[in-house]
Every structure is written in C-alpha cells, then in structure tokens.
Amino acid sequence: MTFQDLKITEPILKALEAQGYTHPTPIQQKAIPILLRKRDLLGCAQTGTGKTAAFSVPILHHLHHDQQRSPKRRKIKALIVTPTRELAIQIADNFTAYSRFIDIKNTVIFGGVKQGNQVQTLRQGVDVLIATPGRLLDLLGQGIITFRDIEYFVLDEADRMLDMGFIHDIRKIIARLPEERQSLFFSATMPPDIVSLSRKILGNPEKVVVKPEQTTAEKVQQSIYFVEKKGKIKLLTHLLQTEPIKSVLVFSRTKHGANKIVKMLDRASIQASAIHGNKSQTARQKALNSFKSGELKVLVATDIAARGIDVDELSHVINYDLPNVPETYVHRIGRTGRAGASGKALSFCDTEERAYLRDIQKTINQKIPVVTDHPFTDEGLEPIKEDRPFRQKQSSRPRTTVAEGGSASATNQKPRRPYWKKRRSN
Numbered sequence: 001m002t003f004q005d006l007k008i009t010e011p012i013l014k015a016l017e018a019q020g021y022t023h024p025t026p027i028q029q030k031a032i033p034i035l036l037r038k039r040d041l042l043g044c045a046q047t048g049t050g051k052t053a054a055f056s057v058p059i060l061h062h063l064h065h066d067q068q069r070s071p072k073r074r075k076i077k078a079l080i081v082t083p084t085r086e087l088a089i090q091i092a093d094n095f096t097a098y099s100r101f102i103d104i105k106n107t108v109i110f111g112g113v114k115q116g117n118q119v120q121t122l123r124q125g126v127d128v129l130i131a132t133p134g135r136l137l138d139l140l141g142q143g144i145i146t147f148r149d150i151e152y153f154v155l156d157e158a159d160r161m162l163d164m165g166f167i168h169d170i171r172k173i174i175a176r177l178p179e180e181r182q183s184l185f186f187s188a189t190m191p192p193d194i195v196s197l198s199r200k201i202l203g204n205p206e207k208v209v210v211k212p213e214q215t216t217a218e219k220v221q222q223s224i225y226f227v228e229k230k231g232k233i234k235l236l237t238h239l240l241q242t243e244p245i246k247s248v249l250v251f252s253r254t255k256h257g258a259n260k261i262v263k264m265l266d267r268a269s270i271q272a273s274a275i276h277g278n279k280s281q282t283a284r285q286k287a288l289n290s291f292k293s294g295e296l297k298v299l300v301a302t303d304i305a306a307r308g309i310d311v312d313e314l315s316h317v318i319n320y321d322l323p324n325v326p327e328t329y330v331h332r333i334g335r336t337g338r339a340g341a342s343g344k345a346l347s348f349c350d351t352e353e354r355a356y357l358r359d360i361q362k363t364i365n366q367k368i369p370v371v372t373d374h375p376f377t378d379e380g381l382e383p384i385k386e387d388r389p390f391r392q393k394q395s396s397r398p399r400t401t402v403a404e405g406g407s408a409s410a411t412n413q414k415p416r417r418p419y420w421k422k423r424r425s426n
C-alpha cells in the first residue's frame with residue numbers, strides 16, 4: 001500500500017514524499033481511512049509507530065479542504081493535547097513538515113517558559129494548536145484562546161497523562177470542548193481507567209491496535225547483562241568503548257542517577273549529557289539538538305524526559321536500570337528500531353531487578369537472550385582485596401539468591417524478630 005492509495009490530498013502527498021516516506025506504517029494504513037471518513041478513533045499505539053502522521057495527515061487533509069471550499073479567518077480548529085513539552089514540539093514539527101505545501105498554520109504551547117512569545121503567535125492566528133495541559137488551561141482561563149471553533153481534538157499518550165497526574169486538567173479541557181467534533185484518543189496501554197476516560201471523549205469510535213510486539217519487540221535486538229549494581233557504570237563504560245554504538249539513549253530510573261552516570265562517564269572521557277525534569281528547557285533542548293545532529297553520542301534520560309524524543313538514527317537503547325513497569329520497557333526499547341530500522345536494546349539487570357525482568361518477559365512474551373561473556377558479571381566484579389577477603393566478598397555479593405523470575409523482595413527480607421523480643425500487645 002502507498003500513501004496515494006489512501007486518497008490523501010496532493011500537496012500533503014508531496015510533503016510526505018519530501019520527508020522520504022514511501023509506505024504508510026501499519027497504524028497509518030489502519031487509522032488514516034477511518035479518520036478521512038471523520039469517525040472517532042481509539043488508537044492503541046505507542047510513539048515510534050508513526051502515529052503522529054496517522055493523526056496529523058488526515059486532520060491537515062480536512063483543514064485544507066475546508067479552507068479551499070470557504071477560506072475564513074484563522075481560528076483554532078484542531079487541538080492536540082500531549083503530556084510533555086518535547087512531545088508537543090515534536091508533534092508541531094510533524095505538522096509543519098506535512099503542511100509545507102498548504103496554507104495551514106500550527107503552533108505549540110507548553111509551560112516552563114514565559115507565555116509572551118506563545119501569546120504573540122496565537123494572536124497572529126493558527127489553525128492547529130499543540131499543547132500541554134497546564135499551559136493550555138492557563139491561556140484558556142486568561143481568555144487568550146477559545147475552544148469555540150475546535151472541530152478536531154486529539155488526546156495523545158493518554159496513559160502517560162494519567163501517570164503524570166493530568167487527569168483533572170484533562171477533565172476540565174474536555175468539559176470545555178464543543179460537542180460537535182471529531183475526537184481521537186491514543187494510548188500505548190489500555191487499562192480500565194484509560195478505557196473509561198476514552199468513553200468520556202469519544203463517540204462510537206473505531207478501534208485501531210498496533211501491538212508493541214509487532215512494532216518493537218520483534219525488530220529490536222534485545223539482550224540482558226546480569227551485573228551487580230556497583231558494576232553497572234563499569235559495564236556501561238566498557239560497552240561504550242567497545243561496541244559499535246552510533247548513538248545511544250541510556251535510561252536511568254532517577255534524575256540523580258542520570259547526573260551520576262554523566263559524571264562517571266566524563267571521568268572515563270566519554271562525553272554525555274543528561275536530560276530530566278530538573279534541567280531547564282533550554283538545557284534540555286540544547287542536549288537534544290546536539291544528540292539529534294550526531295554531535296553527542298550518549299544521552300542519559302529519565303523516562304518522563306525521554307518521552308517524545310524523536311531521533312530516527314538511534315542505534316542503541318541501554319536500560320541502565322530496568323523499569324518496574326513492563327510497558328515502560330516496551331516504550332524505552334521503542335526508541336530504537338523505528339519505522340522499519342533495526343536497533344539494539346541492552347539491559348542491565350542486578351539482583352533486585354530480576355523480578356522486573358520476569359514481568360517484562362511475560363509482557364513481551366519473549367525470553368531476552370543473556371550476554372554472559374562480559375567482564376563485569378558478578379564473578380568478575382569486585383576483585384577481592386588481600387587483607388579482608390571474606391568481608392569484602394560478602395558485602396559486594398550478597399548471599400541471598402534470587403532465582404531468575406524470583407521475587408526481588410527476597411533480597412530485602414528482614415531477619416525475624418526473636419521470640420523473646422516479641423512486641424507486647426496493648
């Protein structure tokens with residue numbers, strides 16, 4: 001199937017061609033015809049599947065046609081709400097690219113920066129507004145924008161919105177939208193609270209599911225490195241020095257951890273930058289730009305900051321820490337192996353993370369191959385010092401054994417209170 005087969009208007013086809021897209025991705029093949037028929041859509045798909053084009057192309061198609069039929073003053077006719085600034089910017093970039101040969105304008109608004117420039121652009125008139133929830137409600141409250149003319153509404157990454165605590169903001173937003181509209185709802189996962197939220201937004205939707213297995217788990221070459229916590233930085237340094245890595249996104253569970261990784265890599269003369277919520281928007285954008293341009297090889301990120309990082313040529317993802325939510329693992333590895341390209345996802349797993357690994361393998365329905373021939377397996381990790389061999393060995397390698405797939409809590413078990421110290425009941 002080609003984009004021509006989808007009956008998209010000519011100037012948009014030309015723009016897609018200019019982007020180098022030849023064939024629609026599965027989500028595009030399924031969603032575009034539904035959206036061109038102006039039906040509501042419930043899309044179960046994650047970033048990396050081509051979902052941005054799947055919704056932006058039909059919206060632009062409709063807006064262009066309406067404009068051709070009866071040119072009017074610019075008003076906000078399409079609203080896309082997304083959880084993070086990075087994702088918002090990325091969606092706006094997509095809209096700009098696909099509307100290159102038509103006269104449809106978009107802009108993006110997000111918090112964390114002064115509103116002046118955003119307000120100025122809005123006053124000049126836009127057709128498509130891409131926004132994060134907080135700033136959107138703020139400008140709505142100030143009367144700077146109105147929802148009166150909205151005909152197309154997209155809620156993107158709904159599961160992440162809920163994770164980030166945006167549910168009240170979303171409720172307020174949907175309460176203000178005009179009844180007559182086409183609504184689109186995207187989420188990588190569909191737990192019950194997401195399904196119930198989707199029912200409040202959509203009217204008799206068509207459902208499109210692109211399974212993560214189809215899009216990432218199968219294409220991305222995954223591997224596991226069993227390593228103790230202390231050996232992770234050495235292993236990372238070793239891999240960065242020996243593996244043919246072009247560009248890598250390293251995932252850290254915490255912001256503090258991300259900073260520490262960058263510091264340790266710097267000591268090994270490996271240039272890296274961290275992006276997370278504590279960094280200013282300018283610092284994040286700067287790191288992201290030099291990563292995208294290929295100048296910076298290693299970017300260390302937390303999950304929230306990494307959402308929406310759109311880098312086509314990402315050769316590797318390294319899970320420095322394994323996530324405790326299996327879907328997050330699928331999201332992370334989906335950063336590589338995009339739109340047909342192959343990629344590698346290397347995951348470090350320490351004793352306490354074995355239970356996470358079991359859940360991940362269950363979710364992706366796959367056993368991830370283990371790399372055993374690396375120098376930082378628990379045997380090779382801590383050379384035993386001559387003077388206090390036993391204490392060293394015991395402290396660095398806890399004796400508690402947790403079988404693969406066993407419970408991580410086993411490592412944290414407290415010794416039982418001796419019976420003679422039993423607490424007295426009151």
Ligand code: AMP
Nearest residue numbers: 021023024025047048049050051052339
């Ligand atoms: P998304 O899931 O929207 O974040 O898209 C993932 C990546 O795939 C982005 O870099 C897009 O530019 C790219 N992309 C989207 N659709 C296509 C296509 N049909 N052919 C090639 N690349 C695409």
